[in-house]
Amino acid sequence: MENKKQIMTHLDIELKQLRNEIILMWEMVINQLVKTQRALIQLDTDLAREVIANEKRVNAQELKIDRDCENIFALFSPVAIDLRFVLAVLKINNNLERTGDIAEGIARFVLDVEKPFDEELLQTTEVLIMFEEAIEILKDTLNAFIKEDTKSARSIFLRDETLNEINKRANKVVAEYIKNHLDNIDQALYILSTIRKLERVGDQTQNIAEELIFYVEAKVMKHMGKTPES
Numbered sequence: 178m179e180n181k182k183q184i185m186t187h188l189d190i191e192l193k194q195l196r197n198e199i200i201l202m203w204e205m206v207i208n209q210l211v212k213t214q215r216a217l218i219q220l221d222t223d224l225a226r227e228v229i230a231n232e233k234r235v236n237a238q239e240l241k242i243d244r245d246c247e248n249i250f251a252l253f254s255p256v257a258i259d260l261r262f263v264l265a266v267l268k269i270n271n272n273l274e275r276t277g278d279i280a281e282g283i284a285r286f287v288l289d290v291e292k293p294f295d296e297e298l299l300q301t302t303e304v305l306i307m308f309e310e311a312i313e314i315l316k317d318t319l320n321a322f323i324k325e326d327t328k329s330a331r332s333i334f335l336r337d338e339t340l341n342e343i344n345k346r347a348n349k350v351v352a353e354y355i356k357n358h359l360d361n362i363d364q365a366l367y368i369l370s371t372i373r374k375l376e377r378v379g380d381q382t383q384n385i386a387e388e389l390i391f392y393v394e395a396k397v398m399k400h401m402g403k404t405p406e407s
Contacts, residue, residue: 188253192262195245199266199273202238203319206273207312209235209280210378214308216287217294217371225287228280235277242270258392265392269322272381272388276315279374279381286367294364302350302368303343304375310339311378318385325393333386340379347372 209228216224246267249255255263299305314336321329351369355362387398 188249188255188259191245191249191253192255192259195242195249195263195266198238198242198245199269200319200323202235202242202270202273203315203322205231205235205238206277206280207315207319209277210308210312210315213280213283213287214305214312216284217308218299218305220287220290220293222288225284228284229288232277232281235274239270239274239277242266246270258395261392261395265388268388269385272384276378276381279378283371283374286371290364290367294368295358295361298354298358298361298364298368301354302347302372304368304372307340307343307372307375310336311375311382314379314382318382318389321386322389325389327390327393330386330389333383337379337383340376344372344376 209231212224212228212231215221216228246263249263253259314333317329317336318333320326321333347369351365355365358365390396390398
């Protein structure tokens with residue numbers, strides 16, 4: 178009985194440390210996106226290089242969390258909600274790492290352009306609105322995770338639609354811009370690619386929200402219709 182009690186205590190400690198590690202990963206990725214946004218708006222190449230360099234830290238954190246999860250499986254064989262927590266963290270970790278890759282990819286665009294992005298291009302494509310929303314929904318999923326708030330997690334499904342709608346309009350808007358600005362095609366294509374990448378941030382964040390609901394409610398949301406009441 179005493180041994181069982183001791184094992185449970187160790188598992189609780191490991192789960193708490195894992196929780197702290199995934200929150201740290203979350204914060205690192207949010208920070209990467211915020212810096213990428215600033216680098217793009219201000220054409221700050223030093224900041225863009227910082228994002229690219231920091232990607233190694235994000236990748237290292239992903240590997241650490243994966244190893245921690247494997248150790249918990251091997252040493253403690255968690256069950257029920259503890260098992261769902263570790264499984265959810267594994268998938269959330271993967272989604273966050275991919276979001277970090279997206280930030281790095283956009284930062285590389287900043288290094289490729291030779292002059293600040295055209296203000297008209299930024300406004301008409303709504304890429305800055307998209308950036309703000311992508312960062313906010315990633316922050317809100319973190320808060321939902323910390324509070325284990327599945328109602329907030331469900332709200333992400335609808336907010337992701339904002340990113341999808343801007344993405345759907347992007348081809349037409351960028352094509353129109355190019356017709357009138359043949360001297361700035363490169364920037365237009367970089368912004369179109371940035372919009373595509375930010376749309377994927379929405380997809381990754383939606384996946385994270387699904388994993389949070391799975392962990393807290395034992396409900397699998399994948400392939401289900403996504404509504405706040407689902």
